Amino acid sequence: MNLKKLFINFFFSALIITFAANSYAAVIDLVKIEGNRRVPSETFLRYTVKAGEEFDMNKVSASIKEIFTTDLVVDVQVDMRVDDDKLTLVYVVKEKPYVNKVYLEGNINVRENYITEDMIPMEGQILDRAKVEENINKIIGVYHDEKYYSVAVKADIEDRSDNSVDVFFRIEEGPEARIYDIVFAGNKFYTDKELMKMLSTKEKGFFSWLTGSGKLKQELIEIDVEKIRGEYMKKGFIQVRVGEPEVQISEGKKKRITLTFRVEEGDRFKIDSIAFEGNRHRTDKELESVTVLKSGDWFNVEEFQNDIKRLTDRFTEIGYAFANVEPLTKENKDEKTVTVTYRVEENVLVKISRINIRGNADTKDRVIRREMDIAEGDIYDSRRINSSKKNIEFTDYFEEVRLDEKRVDDSSVDLNVSVKDKRTGFFSVGMGYSSVDELMFMLRLQKKNLLGSGYTTDFKAEFASKRTDYTISLTDPWFLDKPITLGVDFYKLKRSYYEYDKYNDGVALRLGHPVVGRKLYATYKLAYEKEKISDIDDNASQYIWDQEGEYTTVSFTPILNYRTTNHPVDPTSGNISRIYYKYAGGPLGGDNDYYKTGVETSEFIPLWWKFVGMLHLEGGYLDSTGEGKLPVDERFRLGGIYSVRGYKYGYISPKDEDGYDYGGNKMFLFNAELVFPIAADQGFKGAFFYDAGQVNDTDEDYLDGKFYQGVGVGFRWYSPIGPIRIEYGIPLDRDDNKKSGRWEFSMGGMF
Template structure:
């Protein structure tokens, strides 16, 4: 019995679901009056039977014509009898696809419903349907059964039995079939078929699309007949001079061997125009022509009229009444063409920067008190002589800073908080105009300040009060500290080579520490300065406990090994050759090992170095170096050396490091030209040098290569001879300092200075090659290398070297090409060297110049021109181009 009930339920569901699929289509039935063959008291069924049948069909989601509308049509047509043709006519007049008419008969207790299902156009065979029941009480079940038979019959007649494609020669049939929304088994709907034809046309692959239908025993068979557009046999480019033909074809989606698609071609023309626009050809015209051939093939010719290359001729600032338009223009990323445009790319309109520059102008005004300043959409005009860009500004009123106060969760006195802020410094100042950038900086700095006390989720917000009477804004910083947060766990991700301990030892926050924003930032800087990773990101991840968080250190490793070889030219060594192999993260343990060799006109050097910055994961750094050098000093004598060092390092706090080493070297002086250079400080022979070095360095710079902020200061002393024995006896003191400060437009100011002092450490003279000399690319540019030096008193031009030295460099560094890391700079240098019998008078040799720097695969590359401003009998000034590959100072 359970099986019978289940089968019955499935049957009922099937009857209900099938018409539901059909109901989504637009087939409509006209239910015509029934002929009543029964006793007179049942004559009312003539009108009620169609209504009951219509109601049941509507329940099955088969639309029917409104009975009142249908009665009106029958009356207008003066229909008195129903036959097959009349039923079809009434269906068409009522916008129905089918009509139902028939009779109701009662013989004794038996009743029957006999109907005809008529297709309006006469394209399909009329179907006869009937239902027989016992007793008038079963009239409603009889109507239900008849409605179900009608729905099943309609479904079988309108079902799509098969879909075929004809006419494809190039495309696969599946290309058409996969783009059709209809499928086998769907109900046939002419409107939907028309939509499918439209969709196929919109693909752009066909000149013609037609559909044929055929009735089969299983339903409708559809055949899509297509006529394909020609196959692209070849693609040619005509008129391209400034762009390579291959680059143009590469950007196109239309390819040789594909079917021509006008829609895709239009998009291709736009892509080519964009390609020209990026090169400055804003008036370029791009079109195409087809050369048809037999067998449905064609050659596609892209025709280009490049026009004239346009540069930004002028940038117009309209509405700037209270600020200097020239200063505003300096804030823009876009600029007019200049002397170095061939290198920097300036003068070319990059349309994506227009909105950026409009926002930059608004920010510029907002940082100078114009709180309501607005900048309209930039207007670009293309003329024959170039491009004109206009920025229209509505300045509005200018406001100053009123009062600055604090409220909320104050964890420290306001005096300390004022030291964190910048906006309060403008209060009462004559030019104390409101500065949005300082407001944002204050909000960030206050939140960061709270994080240093463990409040990781601290927030700072600003409430601004406008005072129109005196045109000021009062600022109230509202502090929300939240809870103190501790580090639950530090997780490391992304390192496949570098070991976890190498990363963890640079972290200044570990498991269980109280959170500190300063220590988090410092950890990021230390990991970045390792230079093992392309990217370093430390994410704070909340945990279920509100007072705990996890730190996730995500790194992306980069290659730390390098094999290089090359040739170059420097003013000291002329043509030189260099080769090296280096691994800065050996075995993923942070070991640095390298072997290098360089060969030039005056210097040959081989160098093998190993350095472990954390011996056994301690703070002690340990390393060794072995080297062989051969130096020709001014063609007067040669010095050949072989030696080695043992090196140590140890941190003294977060930014300071103590370094010391011991050097033992055996060297030989040979080829001494006594006719040209006859002085007691140098003699031929083989000697030993035994020296110790101690230095303290404090480094707060933000990165190892090309820092933009921070300082690096070193104090060192080198002790040779004396207690350490050896033939060279001297003590050398050197103080070296660099300061980097970021300026506007990603530029940097850099100051570098060095002072040195040499003293004897016994009875022997200080060797000439250990004395101080200046001049050249690493000290005072614009003067020949080692040329700034005291001379002997014998009237010769022989350089003696000094025991006291000082030089300084002032550099303004700016980006030329950020993508490949090319920097430009202008500089001012000054320096001099003094002998032991000369006082330091700071009568310095000065120079000015400019240069280019690039961190190349061979190392830091420098090409600089210096012009010496001073000249005397010993030292020549003038201009000098200098080139080197080596570490920047």
């Protein structure tokens, strides 16, 4: 080292000492990073002092702390150097090692990929002790799910030469164990059997290999404790305590778990009295009418919470959007009663300032806005706001509908309607079999919300060896942006029966409007049809021969539709009903004079758990208003997937003297279904059903004679490509006494 450099080093050493003592300023010429292998120098330089700054020991110390906060290093040292007469500040870092490989050892009875799919990825990342501990817990959790409750897991970290490590998770599986006994202690009000039904955790059963019963899962245990506690609190046991279940594992090769739930029921409380305070715009009587809990009832925490919501809704429905109901309870332990006071804060009357529509990339604003039951400037009404959301959902134009409120000031709110357009093109493909058409294929192409304006176009076609049907429809559900439906249908039909061929061309005009809100809807249909019956077989009945030739039919059909279901496609509650009256001929003209009337109703009933019952009734009647015979194609026939399953389409029908089915003028149909989820997340459901139907002719009384019954099982899948139905029906009343069943199938999809 030459004298000049020696002098400079001595000078800067003295300078640092002098700076620390006297705050003498020295300028840093260069900042360098050394020791880093994987992390770029630029990453560390973000936290160091900068070249050109005056040397400051406090800033250097602070920068070292900043580098440690990155969690990238285990050590940082700072050197002062003089290179080419320049003052250089060097940060010497020691990086944390990174994980090269993760190994599992000792897993004999559980596959490696089943374990690793739950673990937090570590390979190629900086070693994080917290992740190691978390992965140990995840491995233990996987083994607990597989009934290995004695499992032990430890992690060993082995250094490599390149500042990396391998992590070994060493597993001692221990013996497999299952829950064989669930025991309850301290329960008097509920029996052991009743408590057992409340639990998600189950004892090992005969079908445990299929159902998974006998597994001990901590998350389910915690849910079960809350279930038991909740059921007690519904019955007035407001002081109930349910301890953390005790787990006992037997000794021996085959581990048996006994799970013990300990319950301290406490006293049961009734409601002494209910009072209201602060309510100015609702009387006590009005509020009492919406509460379920009454004086003298057992205190039910669940209904208590629901009553608070119901009371709040009574004020939000009349404009008090920020109303608050605060419940005050006072226990009388001696009398075992609870006094309830609902303290109401109505706050101020609120109006709707603006309604903002968002997210509708394809759909026009007006299509959404016209579905709203509330408008800008209206008094706030939570009931109408909720019904508006439901109306938009029922258009079936959107994957998602959200309605949020934004407070503008103390007396107004904005409603933000956020939607996500969905694919509204629908196709369905189906096939079936009928005694008339034999093997039949069906195709339907439908586009809702055409051009984002709510128009619907629909094309339907049915093909069979003896049948071809085409229908094209166009519908505007809001004609002139009024709640009036206007539509037109064009259709062409060709059908070859055993005894004759029939051709039918027609056009129909439809008009509809609401009668009572959106629940009751009226439609009117005016149709003009040209009909031709030809190619009659020599052995056909005289009834068919009498209708040979060409005819015109002009008909008018008013229909009333009623709907209260909670979902447009897959309802679980509510009702769908319809009544119609079709009048043909008379003053309308044409060659056929008759009337046809019918009524049907479907009730969806939520039952226990997620089971849903469905009851369907339908009846129809057909009669002539002139001298001519009833058109054969208007006559009633039953059988098939949409009526009485287990029978071919048209099997349930009166027969003429030659044994031919030609339909009846009276019809009755009953269906009962029990629908249940199989894989709810995937939209897969099952159903048991019972069907019964009857078709009579003019010489028979209504509901007189034989009923045809069928039972069976069905499977429905609301798949990504649309609804799919598979039904297997067993006939109970075939004329030939055969009991062989029939499969029926239909499916649909989106485009």
